[in-house]
Amino acid sequence: xxxxxxxxxxxxxxxxxxxxxxxxxxxxxxxxxxxxxxxxxxxxxxxxxxxxxxxxxxxxxxxxxxxxxxxxxxxxxxxxxxxxxxxxxxxxxxxxxxxxxxxxxxxxxxxxxxxxxxxxxxxxxxxxxxxxxxxxxxxxxxxx
Amino acid sequence: xxxxxxxxxxxxxxxxxxxxxxxxxxxxxxxxxxxxxxxxxxxxxxxxxxxxxxxxxxxxxxxxxxxxxxxxxxxxxxxxxxxxxxxxxxxxxxxxxxxxxxxxxxxxxxxxxxxxxxxxxxxxxxxxxxxxxxxxxxxxxxxxxxxxxxxxxxxxxxxxxxxxxxxxxx
Numbered sequence: 001x002x003x004x005x006x007x008x009x010x011x012x013x014x015x016x017x018x019x020x021x022x023x024x025x026x027x028x029x030x031x032x033x034x035x036x037x038x039x040x041x042x043x044x045x046x047x048x049x050x051x052x053x054x055x056x057x058x059x060x061x062x063x064x065x066x067x068x069x070x071x072x073x074x075x076x077x078x079x080x081x082x083x084x085x086x087x088x089x090x091x092x093x094x095x096x097x098x099x100x101x102x103x104x105x106x107x108x109x110x111x112x113x114x115x116x117x118x119x120x121x122x123x124x125x126x127x128x129x130x131x132x133x134x135x136x137x138x139x140x141x142x143x144x
Numbered sequence: 145x146x147x148x149x150x151x152x153x154x155x156x157x158x159x160x161x162x163x164x165x166x167x168x169x170x171x172x173x174x175x176x177x178x179x180x181x182x183x184x185x186x187x188x189x190x191x192x193x194x195x196x197x198x199x200x201x202x203x204x205x206x207x208x209x210x211x212x213x214x215x216x217x218x219x220x221x222x223x224x225x226x227x228x229x230x231x232x233x234x235x236x237x238x239x240x241x242x243x244x245x246x247x248x249x250x251x252x253x254x255x256x257x258x259x260x261x262x263x264x265x266x267x268x269x270x271x272x273x274x275x276x277x278x279x280x281x282x283x284x285x286x287x288x289x290x291x292x293x294x295x296x297x298x299x300x301x302x303x304x305x306x307x308x309x310x311x312x313x314x
Contacts, residue, residue: 034148037146101227
């Protein structure tokens with residue numbers, strides 16, 4: 001009988017690394033996942049609503065509260081603008097989580113962005129970040 | 145934070161649904177089972193965007209029902225510690241106030257509200273007030289999550305607004 005000699009990775013029983021957005025520790029389940037902007041969630045939900053108009057499958061409380069939430073807090077209402085912001089931010093060397101936070105919070109000053117998204121501090125200096133925010137605000141201002 | 149996440153779910157289908165519309169039944173059952181649920185691990189599953197694959201059904205011995213493993217993509221909302229979020233004030237009382245961030249309800253205790261803000265129980269509606277800010281029901285607020293408690297079917301969160309750039313937003 002053949003014995004499997006392959007060594008298994010050490011099992012860390014009961015050890016769970018605490019999630020911490022400030023240090024970009026999102027846990028094993030979400031580390032590699034795509035973060036969505038609130039605006040993107042709005043577009044997805046709107047599209048779904050059109051497809052499934054009339055059916056009552058969307059009636060859950062969670063769905064409704066999210067729908068209201070994204071409608072209130074989506075910064076970019078226009079699909080093209082969202083695409084532009086996504087494209088423009090993905091050109092920067094940032095994690096998906098940071099990109100989404102930047103687009104969701106829409107800070108005006110670099111200092112503000114660095115305070116609210118602490119992981120940016122080591123990655124972006126004040127000036128390039130300010131340029132980035134200005135660009136984003138311009139896109140926001142001129143959306144139709 | 146909202147995520148687009150690929151998830152797996154096992155559906156058990158009663159034999160009376162076997163037939164030409166079986167796939168539809170599996171999908172409907174999936175929507176019923178997962179949408180609107182909350183798990184500590186994945187957060188709130190808001191809606192299924194797309195069904196990626198449905199495995200071949202496997203009969204359960206002795207029952208006649210079949211099991212299908214469905215892979216699907218869903219929009220999920222999971223809060224993280226130290227994440228900054230915007231929300232709407234739902235309820236104000238002397239212990240603090242509750243903020244709705246989509247499906248999640250976050251409690252902001254009076255200890256994590258700036259010390260110059262005082263609770264005004266006689267206001268209509270009741271509110272927290274300082275010289276230049278008022279927190280009352282319906283206001284939009286930016287907060288930071290400082291603690292999360294995940295239970296199998298629920299997530300509880302507490303937040304703070306006692307830091308720079310947090311508080312009422314225009």
